Amino acid sequence: MLQSLIDFVRDHYRTNDFIPLHAPVFGGNEKAYVGETIDSTFVSSVGAFVDRLERDMAIYTGSPRAVATVNGTAALHVALRLVDVGPGDYVITQPLTFVATCNAIAYCGAMPIFVDVDRHTLGLSPAALAGWLEAHAYRDDNGHCRRREDDGVIRACLPMHTFGHPADLDGLVRVCHDWGLALVEDAAESLGSTYHGQHTGTFGTLGTLSFNGNKVITTGGGGMILADATLGERAKHLTTTAKQPHAYEYVHDELGYNYRLPNLNAALGCAQLEQLDVFIAEKRQLAADYAACLADSELTFVTEPEGCRSNYWLNAVLCPDRQRRDHLLQVTNKQGIMTRPIWQLMNRLPMYANAPTGELPNALWLEARVVNLPSGTRAAPGIVDA
Structure with missing residues (x-):
């Protein structure tokens, strides 16, 4: 079975060389747009491509506002600040996630609370969330959600859309509403994924994206905050060192962050965004081909939740047990096919x-x-125009 999988992967990528987990593809206007920024000399955080990427991403996701940041972790950090997460607070999240989700909570001086995930979404479970809150939390006279053990404020809930598969957003929105929790979506992996037709990252108070080099599209490094008009304006203020507009004076009115995405990176992102639909179509076809290849094997292919459209950022399989998981990892990596x-x-x-x-x-x-x-x-030649 493993040899059939290895043969499938090599045939798909048409190479006998090392095959990485998720490499970027630059088949469009990347060089042209990056060249434009160099010619303009506006390569830092001020430039036309930053504004364009924000505008185009807001349109693509259906978010009222999109604010570009240097990476997805910075986006998460500021998003949590925007819902008033601070020292001594708690934020409920899932234990099955990339470490940046938790690190952003810690940057605010807060502590994560780990609640279980659902097997069919790999994301935070609304049932587990509601159960934990009933057992361990209460709402005070001001409507704040507090942990019974120490009366600490539970300020927010931070689910992550694992591998691009949307979590159960209807359930999470409902539980967060009932308990007075701000819902902040870590949509770092789910650009292009929708839940009942609506883009991930737009259900909560705020959402965040990542454009790291291994994501569906990349700016090299980079992220985005999705927000309404009011919070979006505040996000931009905080990510540009909280500097007040002035012709020449440096006036900063609060603690801010130098988190603005450089124009050079945004140029790469604009060219990548032009190809996003093509990338996702190919990734969804690859997922279907994996599912067909593995249909009669002991491996179970992870598919998108019902009612959702996943970008299939990282394809995943379930092994029968840890021993056979480790065997798959050892055999594939030994043969030059990266699995993790x-x-x-x-x-x-x-x-x-x-x-x-x-x-x-x-x-x-x-x-x-x-x-x-x-x-x-795979490389997509011929994609050169928006």
Whole structure:
């Protein structure tokens, strides 16, 4: 079975060389647009391509406002600040995620609370969230959600759309509303994914995207905050060192961050965004081909949740157990095909070992079985115009 999988991957990528998990493809206007920024000398955080990327991303996602940042972690950090997460607060999130989700909480001086995920979405479980809150939280006379053990304020809920598959947003929105929690979506991996026709990252108070080199489209490094008009304006202020407009004076009215995306990176992103629909179409076809290849095997291909359209950022399979997971990883990597296990659960990391943690049967089950397969798009010649 593993040899059939290896043969499939090599045939798809048409090479006997090393095959990475997700490499970027530059088949459009990338060189032309980056050249324009160099010729203009506006290569830093002021420039036409930054404004264009924000405008085009707002249109693409249907968000009222999009604010570009230097990376997805910076976007998360500012998004949490915008919903008043601060020192001593708690933020509920999932243990099965990339470490940046939790790090952004810690940057605010807050502590994560780890609640279980759903197996069919790989994202934060509304049922587990509601169950944990009923057992461990209450709402005070001012409507604040507080942890019973220490009366600490639980300020927000931060789900992540794992591998581009949307979490159960209807359920999460409902529970967050009932408990007075701000919903901030970590949509770093889900650009182009929709939940019942609406783009991920636009259901909560705020959402964030990532344009790291391994994402569906890339700016080299980069991220985006999705927000309404009011919070979007405040996000831009905070990410540009909280500087007040003035012809020549330097006036900063609060603690801000030098998080604005450089124009050079935005130029790359604009060219990539022009090709996004083509990239996603190819990735969805690859997912369908993987599913067909593995249909009669012991591996279960992870498919998009019902009612959702996933970008299939990283294709994933479920192995019967950890032993066969490890065997798959060893055989494929030895033969020059990059595969990776899902992340180690965040509550196992030393900096989050003391964080409050609920029962995690699904997260533990998935941690022992999930393997990511090569998922990058192939070169797309001929895509040169918007």
